[in-house]
Amino acid sequence: MSIFNVTTGAPFRVLLAAAAAAILTTTTAARAQNESAFHELETKYIFGSFTFGSSTGLEGEKAIEPDTEANFGKRSGRYAAGETELELEHTPNQYVEIELGPTFSYYNISSVPGLDNRNMGGINGVEGTFRFLLVEPGPSRFAATLSIGPEFHSLDETSGDSVWNYGLETRIEADTELIKNRLYLAFNLFYEPETTTQVVGGSFGESTIGASSALAFQIFPGVAIGVDVWYLRHYDGLGFNSFTGDALFVGPTLFWKIAPKVLLSTAWEAQVAGHEAGVTSALDLEDFSRQRAKLLLEFEF
């Protein structure tokens, strides 16, 4: 277990100020709104889509979802890497949801120790997700879903090197409604084992575990803002063989149901605490990035 070195720099203070402003704004807005204007929301994307809610969609629903995750900043140099998954999502019944789609990656890396300079993009494999409703929302308004996501990548997510990478992103996604149709709370548990074979030779396994919690407040009908907290631990080996580092990410989230068939879910998070095994500096910038962002659009058809 590592001891966090909480950064007390400008980004952390900005986050605290943003959280305080959000709480004040939401409290004021809540008083001003007519409660009958607020209706039920599907919770899957209302937490910014680093943390997911338990909803598995509506039976018969089909949608296309460009889902982009970007990572920025390493210990030094210039680092930006992103991946967009073009998901086709379908809910065949009231308990199961399926997503499948190709991924595209892009890299802008310069003078980062341990990584080759790179400015490139390309098709980077395929990802699928199978979500099963485990606990139905009853009178307690608590619900939970199991999500299993097999992945294949031909480019390393961090460096852009040519690889054969297989992963299995597994999550428990739980949520509850604290105030009917207004305030939602989510918890996620995360485990992803990966195995990678490098084209230049050699192969290795790694695994990441984590937990998150997020709050989302429907501030206007169809618009929710919130805050998301993630704690992640990275290991060499598929079975937690050797601890390499951990990180705590915190940031704001936004969900906007733009139209009946279109929604946007976005989040930005900064690593505010962390530790890299064998390194005295704050944060784990070897296994994780300094900041990360998510942008998901859904077009239902």
Next chain:
Amino acid sequence: MSIHFAFARTRAAMLLALSAAMLTPATAVHAQQAAVSISVKGHHFQPAEIHAPANRPLAITVKNLDATPMEFESVSLRVEKVVAAGSEGVVNVRALAPGRYEFFDDFHQETRGTLVVQ
């Protein structure tokens, strides 16, 4: 002759048993399923509140009496179904716990109703 007769009788009994086995679950499910009906006219649900028994699968027949299509949708029921103008559709819902479940017309968001499960 008697062997043929015995074989025919056995085959008939087997077919009867198989038919009974295939029909029984369907009949049982059908017997358990409750049914309710609702209409949409002038972009209003009629009635705006419908009732159904708890812990039984439910078939909701939605009659669209308007001249434009509607989409019956519910987040808590986890269903959606487009119903063309002047036609009807059936929405099958799993067995529900007691409570109030909102539904609406996704093409006309102000058209809303409630299913009360008791």
